[in-house]
Every structure is written in C-alpha cells, then in structure tokens.
Amino acid sequence: MPKTRVLLALVPVLLLTACGTEGGAGSGGADTVSPDLPVAGxxxxxxxxxxxxxxxxxxxxxxxxxxxxxxxxxxxxxxxxxxxxxxxxxxxxxxxxxxxxxxxxxxxxxxxxxxxxxxxxxxxxxxxxxxxxxxxxxxxxxxxxxxEPDAPLRGTTWKIDGLVSKKTASSLPAGSEAKARFVVGADGRVTGNLGCNNFSATARLDEKARTLTVEGPAATTRMMCTSPQMKLETKLYELLDGPLTYRLNHRTLTLTDASGEGLTATAAAR
Missing domain, CATH: 2.40.128.270 (Lipocalin)
Structure with missing residues (x-):
C-alpha cells in the first residue's frame, strides 16, 4: 500500500486516541474522579x-x-x-x-x-x-x-457513659447517668464519683503497657443514693479491683479487665 494511503488510514486512529485521553484523571475533565473526603479516623x-x-x-x-x-x-x-x-x-x-x-x-x-x-x-x-x-x-x-482535640489521660474529667461486657457496649442503668466521673491526677491519684459517693484512691499508671491499676482500698463518702446509682457504684468498685487495660481514642476512654468487663468514658467539656 502506498505510504500516502497508510498515513490517511492512521489519521482517524490518532484522532480517536487523542479524544480518549482528554479529560483523564490528571486533566480535570468530565471523567475526573474527586478524592474521597478524608474523614476516616x-x-x-x-x-x-x-x-x-x-x-x-x-x-x-x-x-x-x-x-x-x-x-x-x-x-x-x-x-x-x-x-x-x-x-x-x-x-x-x-x-x-x-x-x-x-x-x-x-x-x-x-x-x-x-x-x-x-x-x-x-x-x-x-x-x-x-x-x-x-x-x-x-x-x-x-x-x-x-x-476535636485529643484529650490527655491525666488531668481530664472522664464522664462514665457506658459499660462494656466482652466487647459489647451498653448504656448505664437508667437513673444513674448524671454523677459517675473520675480524674486521673498527675500525682498518681484517681478521684471522682462512681454513681453515688465521692472517692479517692492511689493508682499506678503504666503508659507503655497501657494499664491502670488502683492500689489499696479507696477512701469514700458514706451517702445513700437511689437503687440505680448504688448498683452502678457497686459494679464500678468491683471493676476497679484489679489492673485495667486502657484505650484512648481522641476524647473517648475505654477501661477493661482481663475478662473483658469494663467501662467507657468521654472527656467532659472544659
């Protein structure tokens, strides 16, 4: 076939190739796919x-x-x-x-x-x-x-807002939601309220192993409260009797014992 005919035969192919590449991902054309909004995590x-x-x-x-x-x-x-x-x-x-x-x-x-x-x-x-x-x-x-800024474990008021049982979360018993909160102090003490009475206890924090261990009996007030509040307080005192693994994610704190029982808490607004 003469060279002139070969060149003419290639023209439509070249035009189609050019049209097919125009508007690709790098050119901002109609076929451009916008990146997903980076909200995960x-x-x-x-x-x-x-x-x-x-x-x-x-x-x-x-x-x-x-x-x-x-x-x-x-x-x-x-x-x-x-x-x-x-x-x-x-x-x-x-x-x-x-x-x-x-x-x-x-x-x-x-x-x-x-x-x-x-x-x-x-x-x-x-x-x-x-x-x-x-x-x-x-x-x-x-x-x-x-x-949302990340909350530090120490010095933050953690409002207890749920219970954990073997990775299954549940809300607090009705009528017990208002008072339960605690603070891990820089001085190695944990203070707060577990549903009814105020408490204070010495704690050991291992940031490398991510464990929190309350050492010795807690000092508490002796008020009587409603049944849901007392029930929650008893549950939380039992939970604190041993080493707890903690997981800190932004402004949410999870504490669990070796059996998977634990609590979730959210950093209170300052």
Whole structure:
C-alpha cells in the first residue's frame, strides 16, 4: 500500500486516541474522579445544626467520630448513636443509624432530634482547615463541625457513659447517668464519683503497657443514693479491683479487665 494511503488510514486512529485521553484523571475533565473526603479516623465536636433554616448551637458533648471501618458514632448531646457511613468523593451517605433512648433535659432532646434529622442520608461535605460542613442536597439541613482535640489521660474529667461486657457496649442503668466521673491526677491519684459517693484512691499508671491499676482500698463518702446509682457504684468498685487495660481514642476512654468487663468514658467539656 502506498505510504500516502497508510498515513490517511492512521489519521482517524490518532484522532480517536487523542479524544480518549482528554479529560483523564490528571486533566480535570468530565471523567475526573474527586478524592474521597478524608474523614476516616477523625473526631469532631458539633458546633451547630440548621434544620429548615433554624440554626441551633450544640450543647456540650455533641460529637461525631468517623471510624476506619466505615462506621460513625458519637453523641447528639444526650444519647449515644452509631451508623454506617459511605464516602464517595465529597458526599457522605449515612444509613442504618441507631441510638440509645435516654430522656434528655435542658433542651438537649430538642437539639438532638434536629441533629439526627440533619445527620441522615446523603450529605455534601466541605472541609476547610479544622472545620467540616455537612449539608443536605437542598441546603436546608446543615451540620457545622470542628475538629476535636485529643484529650490527655491525666488531668481530664472522664464522664462514665457506658459499660462494656466482652466487647459489647451498653448504656448505664437508667437513673444513674448524671454523677459517675473520675480524674486521673498527675500525682498518681484517681478521684471522682462512681454513681453515688465521692472517692479517692492511689493508682499506678503504666503508659507503655497501657494499664491502670488502683492500689489499696479507696477512701469514700458514706451517702445513700437511689437503687440505680448504688448498683452502678457497686459494679464500678468491683471493676476497679484489679489492673485495667486502657484505650484512648481522641476524647473517648475505654477501661477493661482481663475478662473483658469494663467501662467507657468521654472527656467532659472544659
């Protein structure tokens, strides 16, 4: 075949090749796939929520934590929740949400209801520095989140908010949620309240082995409280009678004994 005909035959092929490569991942064309929003393994404080144009500031304790395994958990300011989250580009889709069912006072219930309304379904995420904004497709529902600083184990007031039994978490007994908290001091003492009475005890903290061991009997007050509070206190005192392994994740602390029994706690707002 003459060379001229060969060249003419190659022209359509070259044109098709050029068209096929235009708009690829590196050129910003229509076929470009945006990178997924980098939220896996991050934790956020809820700043405010807007539902149908009504903006409400969040109470202390409202938070969202995205795990590495495609799940998300946290608190709406009163109850704990968890859900499944799928991230594709700048869109997060929240499904299969579940939450505890405690009663919420001081307007927390109203805020939590609107928070759960906004934190559902497909949400467009916008990340700017330490601020994350999640909004519904029509823009009527918006969540404003700020990056949550990690809490140090020592010196933080840890509010006990759940019990653990062989890796299964549960909420505290109804009527016992308000008082249980403790502080691990720099002086090697643990102080606080385990549901009814104030207590103080000497503790040994091994940060390399990640263990906390209460040494010797605790000094306590001698008040009588409601049955749920006393039941929780008895449970927690039994738990503290031995070495505990701790896991610290952002502002959540988990303490478990060798059998898998333990507690979960959240850093109280300062």
């Amino acid at each position: 991050t934790a956020w404080q809820v700043e405010a929520v807007t539902v149908d144009g009504r903006r409400a500031a969040a109470p202390d304790g409202a938070r969202v934590e995205f795990e590495e395994n495609g799940r998300v958990g946290g608190s709406g300011g009163c109850n704990a929740f968890n859900a499944v989250v799928a991230v594709r580009g700048d869109t997060l889709t929240v499904t299969d949400r579940q939450s505890t069912m405690m009663g919420c006072a001081d307007g927390r219930g109203t805020f939590e209801k609107e928070f759960l309304t906004a934190f559902s379904g497909p949400l467009k995420g916008t990340l700017k520095g330490d601020a994350l904004r999640l909004s519904s497709a029509d823009g009527r529902n918006v969540l404003e989140l700020n990056a």
